[in-house]
Amino acid sequence: MKTFARWLLAGGMVFAGLSHLFWARREFQAQVPDLVTEIVPIDKDGVVVASGAVEMMLGAALVVLPNERGRIGALLAAFFVAVFPGNIAQAAGRRAAFGLDSDAARVARLFFQPLLVAWALWSTRD
Structure with a gap:
């Protein structure tokens, strides 16, 4: 079960990474906090x-x-x-991206990030 979960996570990460580079670049830019580009000399697309x-x-x-x-x-x-x-910046800035076009949807998405953290840790532990 852990092996399947790890491979599924690996595939999801590669797919997400490719989407960052190609078809969803503008969508992902909505998630880059403005503070990042103010502190680091890089634009949102670079992030x-x-x-x-x-x-x-x-x-x-x-x-x-x-x-x-x-x-x-x-x-x-x-x-x-x-x-x-x-994700917090997207919710706080009320930025629509990835079909998250309501405050409720953007806030609900925040609860999935801890699940990703748990998935990464659980699926990689012996």
């Missing part, structure tokens, strides 16, 4: 591309580095925590 590359690498690493899956799971969980402020 989206960079986070997409990280997602693809973490997803691939879950599959190709089985002896490191515990560490990769911890890194992936940390990544999910690190991008959570983007």
Whole structure:
């Protein structure tokens, strides 16, 4: 069961990373907090591309580095925590993206991030 969950998570991460680079770049820009681009010398598109590359690498690493899956799971969980402020920014800024066009939908989405953290940790522990 854990192997299936880990492979599903890996595939989801690679898919999400590709979507950052190609068909959903503008959608993901809605999640980049304005504060990030004020502090770091990078625009929102650069943040989206960079986070997409990280997602693809973490997803691939879950599959190709089985002896490191515990560490990769911890890194992936940390990544999910690190991008959570983007979800908060989308909700607080009332930014519509990914079909989240109401305050209730944007707030409801916030509750799924802890599940992703738990999934990353659970599926990568022996």
